[in-house]
Amino acid sequence: MAPDHSELLQGTLEMLILKTLSLEPMHGWGVAQRIQQISRETFQVNQGSLYPALQRMKSRGLIVAEWRTTENNRRARYYRLTAAGRRQLEADRAAWERSSSAVNWILDWSGGAA
Amino acid sequence: MSAISRARELLRALLHRGREDRDLAEEVRFHIEMETAANEQRGMGAAEARRRALVAFGGVERFSEEVRDEDPRLRPPVIRSLASLGAATIARHRFTMLLMGFFAATALSMTAIGIYGVIAYNVARRKQEIGVRMALGARRGSVLRLVVGQAMRPVALGLCIGLGAALLLARLLRGLLYGVGVHDPLTFVVVTCVLLVVALLAAYLPGRRATRVDPVVALRSD
Numbered sequence: 123m124a125p126d127h128s129e130l131l132q133g134t135l136e137m138l139i140l141k142t143l144s145l146e147p148m149h150g151w152g153v154a155q156r157i158q159q160i161s162r163e164t165f166q167v168n169q170g171s172l173y174p175a176l177q178r179m180k181s182r183g184l185i186v187a188e189w190r191t192t193e194n195n196r197r198a199r200y201y202r203l204t205a206a207g208r209r210q211l212e213a214d215r216a217a218w219e220r221s222s223s224a225v226n227w228i229l230d231w232s233g234g235a236a
Numbered sequence: 237m238s239a240i241s242r243a244r245e246l247l248r249a250l251l252h253r254g255r256e257d258r259d260l261a262e263e264v265r266f267h268i269e270m271e272t273a274a275n276e277q278r279g280m281g282a283a284e285a286r287r288r289a290l291v292a293f294g295g296v297e298r299f300s301e302e303v304r305d306e307d308p309r310l311r312p313p314v315i316r317s318l319a320s321l322g323a324a325t326i327a328r329h330r331f332t333m334l335l336m337g338f339f340a341a342t343a344l345s346m347t348a349i350g351i352y353g354v355i356a357y358n359v360a361r362r363k364q365e366i367g368v369r370m371a372l373g374a375r376r377g378s379v380l381r382l383v384v385g386q387a388m389r390p391v392a393l394g395l396c397i398g399l400g401a402a403l404l405l406a407r408l409l410r411g412l413l414y415g416v417g418v419h420d421p422l423t424f425v426v427v428t429c430v431l432l433v434v435a436l437l438a439a440y441l442p443g444r445r446a447t448r449v450d451p452v453v454a455l456r457s458d
Contacts, residue, residue: 150263151270169267169293173260187259199263 352438387439
């Protein structure tokens with residue numbers, strides 16, 4: 123396990139869930155695992171915020187839920203991205219890139235005119 | 237929304253909520269079992285693996301409440317009595333009407349006091365003239381009729397002007413009236429009668445006092 127976990131930035135959890143689900147439909151546990159793995163254990167997804175986020179996105183029509191069986195023949199609720207969810211992901215991504223590069227410019231700034 | 241459709245909405249929300257709660261419970265169970273299995277693969281004992289999984293999840297009760305809060309359809313609709321809903325809706329109108337009523341009552345009583353004052357003063361001023369008429373043999377009744385009749389002439393004129401203006405201006409109140417016509421006959425008749433009675437009293441009371449005075453006393457005083 124990596125030594126330092128970071129708190130997920132406020133508002134980024136939904137974007138990361140959308141990204142994870144854009145690859146393939148997945149259940150809640152899988153989403154949490156995937157985000158942990160791909161972030162190289164930097165982000166620990168708190169279940170207490172994961173499922174409320176999924177519910178919120180479901181009621182906004184970004185994702186839909188359906189019961190399916192896993193490879194191990196277990197019943198699990200899978201979440202799938204809708205067209206609206208795909209658009210939301212694009213919009214979130216654009217906004218994220220804009221603000222993160224702005225933050226980087228400021229952090230890299232070494233005095234003088236930009 | 238009618239009461240029936242509100243009741244149907246509430247029932248639908250409750251049914252939906254039951255199903256959603258069952259789905260959530262199963263989803264949570266699945267999550268915890270997956271987490272337990274993953275913990276066992278990391279080399280924990282079965283009991284420890286399950287305990288860790290539960291701790292990581294936090295209180296299930298609190299959690300399912302949080303999830304429910306995220307979905308407005310799962311929240312029970314706020315229930316209020318029809319009476320309180322109605323009261324809240326018309327509170328502002330009711331206050332406006334109360335204020336209007338207060339102003340109207342003030343205006344009517346000021347009008348009544350004004351008419352009484354003017355007429356009573358005019359009749360009292362003619363005390364000497366009344367004394368002369370009485371001294372010359374006029375009867376009480378006819379003097380009173382004369383005084384009251386003359387006093388009522390400006391009152392009649394004022395009432396005509398006032399009624400005409402009211403008929404013309406009442407349409408400005410149209411927006412505030414509900415269930416009452418702009419030219420409500422009862423209102424016009426009652427207000428006219430009140431003002432007439434006030435004017436009659438204002439003329440009659442000082443007039444009668446004047447006819448009771450001894451003509452000699454009346455003639456001496458100026």
